[in-house]
Amino acid sequence: MGEIILACFIGGWEIFIAYISYRRLTRETKKYLHYDGGAATSDADQRKKSEE
Amino acid sequence: MNIYFIGMCISMAVYIVIGLLVSRKVKSVDDYYVAGRRAPGILIVGSLVASYASTGIFIGDSGEYYQGGMNGLYLCGIMTTSGYILGAVFFGRYLRRSEALTIPEFIGRRFHSKHVKNLATITAVATMEVYLISVLQGVGTLMNAVTGISYDACILMAVIVFTAITTLSGSSGVLITDTIMATLFTTALIVAVFFMGHTAGGWFHTLKTIAQTPSLRELLSWKGVPGVVSTTSVNSIIWGIINGIVWMSVAMVGPWQSSRYMMAKNESTVISSTIPSAFGIFLIESSILMSAMFVKMVNPDIADPNQVMIWGAMHMIPTILGVLLLTGILAAGISSATTFLSLIGASMSNDVVGNRYNKITVGRIAMLIASFIATLFCIFNPPALFWIMLFGGAIVASSWMPTIMASVLSKRLTKAGAYAGMLAGFVVCFGVRLYTAVTGVMLSPFLDHAFLGMLANIAAMVIVSHFTQVTLEEKATREKMFIMPESEKDPVEVKKALSFSKAGMLVGVVILVLLLIFWAVPFAIYS
Numbered sequence: 001m002g003e004i005i006l007a008c009f010i011g012g013w014e015i016f017i018a019y020i021s022y023r024r025l026t027r028e029t030k031k032y033l034h035y036d037g038g039a040a041t042s043d044a045d046q047r048k049k050s051e052e
Numbered sequence: 053m054n055i056y057f058i059g060m061c062i063s064m065a066v067y068i069v070i071g072l073l074v075s076r077k078v079k080s081v082d083d084y085y086v087a088g089r090r091a092p093g094i095l096i097v098g099s100l101v102a103s104y105a106s107t108g109i110f111i112g113d114s115g116e117y118y119q120g121g122m123n124g125l126y127l128c129g130i131m132t133t134s135g136y137i138l139g140a141v142f143f144g145r146y147l148r149r150s151e152a153l154t155i156p157e158f159i160g161r162r163f164h165s166k167h168v169k170n171l172a173t174i175t176a177v178a179t180m181e182v183y184l185i186s187v188l189q190g191v192g193t194l195m196n197a198v199t200g201i202s203y204d205a206c207i208l209m210a211v212i213v214f215t216a217i218t219t220l221s222g223s224s225g226v227l228i229t230d231t232i233m234a235t236l237f238t239t240a241l242i243v244a245v246f247f248m249g250h251t252a253g254g255w256f257h258t259l260k261t262i263a264q265t266p267s268l269r270e271l272l273s274w275k276g277v278p279g280v281v282s283t284t285s286v287n288s289i290i291w292g293i294i295n296g297i298v299w300m301s302v303a304m305v306g307p308w309q310s311s312r313y314m315m316a317k318n319e320s321t322v323i324s325s326t327i328p329s330a331f332g333i334f335l336i337e338s339s340i341l342m343s344a345m346f347v348k349m350v351n352p353d354i355a356d357p358n359q360v361m362i363w364g365a366m367h368m369i370p371t372i373l374g375v376l377l378l379t380g381i382l383a384a385g386i387s388s389a390t391t392f393l394s395l396i397g398a399s400m401s402n403d404v405v406g407n408r409y410n411k412i413t414v415g416r417i418a419m420l421i422a423s424f425i426a427t428l429f430c431i432f433n434p435p436a437l438f439w440i441m442l443f444g445g446a447i448v449a450s451s452w453m454p455t456i457m458a459s460v461l462s463k464r465l466t467k468a469g470a471y472a473g474m475l476a477g478f479v480v481c482f483g484v485r486l487y488t489a490v491t492g493v494m495l496s497p498f499l500d501h502a503f504l505g506m507l508a509n510i511a512a513m514v515i516v517s518h519f520t521q522v523t524l525e526e527k528a529t530r531e532k533m534f535i536m537p538e539s540e541k542d543p544v545e546v547k548k549a550l551s552f553s554k555a556g557m558l559v560g561v562v563i564l565v566l567l568l569i570f571w572a573v574p575f576a577i578y579s
Contacts, residue, residue, distance in 0.1 A: 002274030006123070006289075007572035010130050011564020014330070017134035018556030021141040025323065025553050028536070029546050 056366075057199035059375035060382050063236075064213045067229050067386065071217035074225035081411045084222035085153050085398045087315040091227055096312050096325035098231025100136060101332045102387035103308040105237065107190030110340060110381045114364075115357025117344035120270050120277025123285065124292035129337040130563070131296025133330040135303025137556050140326040143305055144313035146460055146533045148322055152314070153402045154395075155307050155456070160403075162459045162533075163467035164525050171474050173403040175451050176307055177396055182444035183308075184392040184426045191385035192430060197362055198378050207430045210382075214389040215423040218397070219416045223315055226390045233387040237380030238336060244377045245339045245346070247369040252346035256574055261349060263578035268352075271345060272575055282497055291497035298446045298502040301453035308391045311398075319536075320545035324552035331559050338566075396422045450481035450505020458513055460533065467526060469517030476512035481505030 078084050087095075109129075116125050152158040156176055160169025188210060195206035217225050249255045262268045270277045275285035282288040303309055313322045340361070347354070347364040354360055361381065365374040400418035401411045455473045458465045465473075484501035487493070540546075 001576060003272070003572040003575050004568065006127070006274045007567035008564065010127065011560055011567060013131060013560075014134055014563050015557050015560030017137055018327075018553070018560050021137050021556060022550075022553040024141050025550060028534075029550065 053201070054199060055371065056375055056378050057195075057201060059379045060195065060199065063379045063383060064209065064386075067213055067233075067383075068216050070229055070232070071221045071225045074221035074228055078222055078224060078412075081153070083224060084412050084415065085394075085402070086311075087223045087227050089148075089151075089315060090317040091224075091312075091315040091321070092317060093321045093325045095227040095231050096316050096321060097328050097332070098234040099227050099312050099315075099387075099391070100309060100325060100329040101238065101336070102230035102234040102384065103312070103391045104132075104303070104329075104333050105234070105336055105384045106187050106388035107194050107381060107385040108186070109337070110237075110241075110361050110384060111190060111194060111358050113337070114340050114344045114347075114361040115359075116280060117271075117341045118348055118354065118357050118360040119280045121280035121288070122272060122341060123274050123276035124281035124288040124295070126337065126341055127289065127292030128295040128299060130334055131293070132299040132303050133333045133337075135300035136309065136326040136330050136333075137553075138300070139304035139310060140313060140322050141553070143456060143460055144310055144322045144326075145319045147310055148313050148316065148319060149533060149535075149537060154398050155305070155310060155452075156399060156403045159456065159459060159470070162526070162529055163470050164523070164529065165467040165471065168467055168471050168474070169403060171471060171478075172452070173399050175447060175474070175478055176399050177404075179444065179447055180307070180392045180396045180399075181422055181426065184389055184396070184422065185429050186444060187385050187388045187392065188426050188430050191382060191389070193358070194362070194378075194381060194385065197359065198366075204431050207427060210386060210389070211423050211427050214386050214393060215419065217386075218390045218393045219419050222397075222412070222415075223311075223394055226387075226394050227312075227315065229390065230387045233380070233383035234332075236376065237384050238332060240373065240376040240380040241336060241339045241343070244365065244369050244373055245343055247373060248343055248346040248364055251368040252349040255342070255570065258342075258345055258349050259571070259574050260578040262345065263575050268348070269579070271348065272571065273579075283494065287497055291500070294497050294500050294503050298449045298500065298506070301449040301506065302446055305453050305456045306448045307395050308388075311391075311395060318542075318545055319540045320542075320549040323549040327552050327556045327559055330556070331563075334563055393419050393422060446502035447478060447481050447505070449502045450477035450509055451475075452477070454506055454509040455513060459530075463527070463530070464517055464522060465513055466517045466520040466522050468520040469513045469515075472516040473509040473513035477505040477509030480508035 080088070082088050113125060113129070147155065147158055150158045150161060152161060154176070156169045156172035159172050160166060188207060191210045192203050192207040195201060195210065196203040199206070217229055249258065252258050253261070259272070262272050274289070276288045278284050278288070280288075282291040312325070316322045316325065343364055344360055347360050347368065350368060351363060354363055362378070365377045369377070397415035397419040401414035405414045451474050454477065455470050458473070459470060481501050481504070484499070484504050488495060488501065
C-alpha cells in the first residue's frame with residue numbers, strides 16, 4: 001500500500017506542478033492574445049483589423 | 053586496452069570533430085555564448101537532459117538503489133524534473149527577454165546593482181568549478197574502472213576532449229554534442245534495461261522475487277533500507293521530499309539549465325522543451341533504478357556500489373550494447389563538463405572582465421584556466437580539495453532560487469534584500485555543510501544544509517527589504533520583464549507553448565500510470 005501512495009504522490013506532484021505552470025502561462029498570454037472564433041490573434045493583428 | 057576503451061576513444065574523437073566543424077560557424081559573441089539565441093527545441097531538450105545526467109546519476113544513483121535507497125533517492129530525482137517545467141514558466145521566459153548573456157548579468161540588471169551581480173558571479177564560478185572537478189573525477193574513475201588505463205591518463209583524455217569542444221565551438225557546439233550524447237546514453241540505457249531484465253528473468257519476475265524475498269523486499273518498498281539514505285524509513289521519505297524541493301529549485305534556476313533558455317529560438321521553445329526533458333529524465337532515472345534491481349538479482353554481492361552499473365554493462369548485456377552504454381555514461385559526464393566549462397567562460401568574460409577585451413578570447417582563456425585547475429585538483433588531490441568541494445552541493449538552491457524567483461514575482465524585493473538573501477543563503481548552506489563535514493554529525497532531514505540556506509535566504513530578503521525601498525528604476529525594470537516582445541506574439545507559437553504546457557499535465561498522468569502498472573500495484577500484489 002505504501003508503494004501505491006508513493007507512486008500517487010510522485011505522479012500527483014508532477015500533475016500539480018504542470019497545472020500551476022499552465023495556469024500561469026494562460027493567464028499571461030490571455031493579456032496579449034484575443035480569441036476570435038477559436039483562432040488566436042495578437043495585439044498587432046487586432047489593431048490592423050480595427051484600422052481596416 | 054579493451055573494446056570499451058576503443059569505443060570511448062572513437063566517441064571522443066567524434067565529439068572533437070563536431071566541435072571543430074561547428075567552430076567555423078561561430079561569428080559573434082552571441083553565437084559563442086548563447087548559440088545565437090536561435091537553437092531549436094530538439095537541441096534545448098538534448099542539452100537539458102545531458103546537463104542533468106552525469107556520471108553521478110549513472111554510477112552513484114545506481115549504487116544507492118542497489119543498496120536500498122530507492123524511497124528517498126527516487127522521490128528526490130523525480131521531483132527534480134518538475135523544476136524544469138516551473139523554471140521555464142516562472143523564470144526562463146523572463147531571462148530570455150532580458151537578453152542577458154548570463155544569470156549574474158540578469159540579476160545585476162534587475163536590481164541595477166553591481167554588488168548583486170558580483171555575488172552571483174562568485175557563487176556561479178565557484179560552484180561550476182566544483183561541479184567540473186566532481187564530474188571530471190567521476191569520468192576518470194569510470195574510464196579507469198572500465199578500461200584499466202591509469203586514472204591520471206583518463207583525466208587528461210577527458211579534459212582534452214571537453215576543453216576542445218567548449219573552447220573551439222562555444223555553446224553551439226556544446227548544444228549539438230549534448231544532444232548527440234543525450235540520445236546515445238538514453239537510448240543505450242533503455243535498451244540495456246530490457247536486456248538486463250531478460251538476463252535477470254524478466255521485469256515482473258524480478259518484482260515478484262524482490263517482493264517475496266525478505267532480505268530484498270526493502271529495495272523496492274516505500275520503506276527502503278534504513279541507513280542508506282537516512283536513519284529510518286520515514287526520515288528517508290522526508291529526506292526525499294526535502295531534497296526533491298532543493299534540487300527542484302536547482303533545476304528551476306541553476307545556470308546549466310536556465311542558460312539553455314537564453315539559447316532557445318523563442319519563448320515557445322523554452323516552454324515546450326521542458327516537457328519532453330522532464331519525461332526523458334523520468335525514463336532515465338527509472339531505468340537506472342531497474343538496472344540496479346536486475347543486477348541485484350544476478351549478482352547480489354557487489355562490494356563497491358559504484359561498480360553496479362559497470363558490472364551490469366559488462367556482464368549482463370551483449371558486448372556491443374555494453375560498449376554503447378559505457379560510452380554513453382562517459383558522454384553523460386563529458387556533456388556536463390562542457391556545460392559547466394562554457395558557463396565559467398561566459399561568466400568570467402561577461403561578468404568579470406566585461407567589454408574591455410574580446411569576449412570570446414577572454415572566455416577561451418578562462419576555460420583553459422578552469423580546465424587546468426580542475427585537472428590539477430583531480431590528479432594531485434590536495435587537502436584543499438575537501439574545502440573546495442563544500443562549495444558544491446545545492447548552494448544554487450539556497451543562494452539563488454528564492455532571490456531569483458522573488459526578483460520576478462515580488463514587487464517589494466529591493467536590491468539590498470536581494471543581496472542579503474543571496475549572501476545569507478550561501479553562508480548558511482556552506483556553514484551547515486562545513487559543520488556536518490567536519491564533525492560527521494548526521495542532522496535531521498529537516499536540517500538539510502541547502503533547505504536551511506533557502507529559509508535563511510527568504511528570511512533575509514523579507515527582513516532587509518522591509519527596511520529598504522524599491523527604487524523607481526528597479527520597479528521599471530521589473531515591469532518591463534512582463535511585457536511580451538512583439539516577436540513572441542505569434543499566435544501559432546503561443547498556441548504551441550500552451551499545448552505543450554497542457555501536455556505537461558498529461559505527462560504527469562502517464563508517469564503516475566507507469567509507476568502504478570510497472571511497480572506499485574504488482575509489488576503490492578506480490579507482497
